[in-house]
Amino acid sequence: MARIVMKFGGTSMAGTERIRRVARIVQRQQAAGHEVAVVVSAMAGETDRLVNFCREADPLYDPAEYDVVVAAGEQVTAGLLAMHLQSLGAKARSWLGWQLPIKSDDAHAKARIEDIDADALIASMQSGEIAVIPGFQGLSPQGRVTTLGRGGSDTSAVAVAAAVQADRCDIYTDVDGVYTTDPRIVAKARKLKSVTYEEMLELASVGSKVLQTRSVSLAMKEKVRVQVLSSFIDDDAPAADTIPGTMIVSDEELEGLDMERQLITGIAADKNEAKITMTRVPDRPGAVAAIFSPLAAANINVDMIIQNVAKDKGETDVTFTVPGADLARAQALLEAQKEAIGYYRLIADSKVAKVSVVGVGMKSHAGVAATMFRSLADRGINIQAISTSEIKVSVLIDEDETELAVRVLHTAYDLDAKDEAA
Secondary structure (H helix, E strand, O other), rough: OOOOEEEEOOOOOOOHHHHHHHHHHHHHHHHHOOOOOOEEEOOHHHHHHHHHHHHOOOOOOHHHHHHHOHHHHHHHHHHHHHHHHHHOOOOEEEOOOOOOOOOOOOOOOOOEEEEEHHHHHHHHHHOOOEEEEEEOOOEOOOOOEEEEEOHHHHHHHHHHHHHOOOOOOEEEEEEOOOOOOOOOOOOOOOOEEEHHHHHHHHHOOOOOOOOOOHHHHHHHHHHOOOEEEEEEOOOOOOOOOHHOOEEOHHHHHHHOOOOOOOOOEEEEEEHHHHHEEEEEOOOOOOOHHHHHHHHHHHOOOOOEEEOOOOOOOOEEEEEEEEHHHHHHHHHHHHHHHHHHHHOOOEEEEEEEEEEEEOOOHHHHOOOOOHHHHHHHOOOOOOOOOEEEEOOOEEEEEHHHHHHHEEEEEEHOOOOOOOOOOO
């Protein structure tokens, strides 16, 4: 018998029939003898609808009241799932964030979980009751409801799993696992049996949409084993214990699970990038700080940074990337600081994409970057910027060449699925 936290996203909860299907999946896990808690998202599109209500009420809405409104989406699905489970004869009840409670800080609309009092929840699970918990919400020190920001239900599920010391956290989505790349781009993409926390964190940060970055970071910190599965399975499908999803675990555990790990785990692409180039920036101490300090103060994340070799006149060009949604705001901030920074011209380009190769094998193997650069060059794909980490190499390219680059690199690193006849 295991203690399992199951999480279902918005597409899995989109309507009565899908909630009924989820109830059957959950009931099968309990019937297999497991202690079960479930974390649910709002129905697909519901959070957007509630956000729009807030904007219509007041464009400068109070974040605390905003949280009251948008937290309602998950509350509805939690109650409905509990009802469906009861209709199937299961013992189930919903637990709202304040009832556990899930304690957070008071940063409304982007709160962080600080602690979960899980004693009552554990007792409920041990008694054979299925606990249904709305994701995305918590309780501030002032006793007000908070929300965790978009994608926060994944984080809720991992936090609950850590609090109850679950054997694993099963996250059900509209895909059946983590693939070597987006199967819509590369038909021969392979589903991975397992990946490390580090790899999943890098994949999530550079464009993979399977899991939310904060949830992976929390899972790594708390050592919660996470499994990615599809909720769109037949009613007679086996329980999740035997469904081949993707397990996200520590590097040490993965060594025991997969003895034939590849050098590269996956290829990710992100078109939500924008490039800014500032020309003839004074080459003096403090010049770069004058560029990036205003952006940091405005919570605009900067990713790739390139500074050219200084020119004879003591000037240099600086190129960097920001999220596409923040481009206009970043331009306005930097243009307002033009005199203080002393640059000549600001050039913005939103038609770029970041393509990344990720794999812990990079730590012990040379030549990964060289393979990437050579493969792209052979297909005439120009690299505009480069950034690296211990297990990742990312390049910035023209947006129109994204799919070609992903296919080229997927083949170059021998990630293509082999034909059955081979």
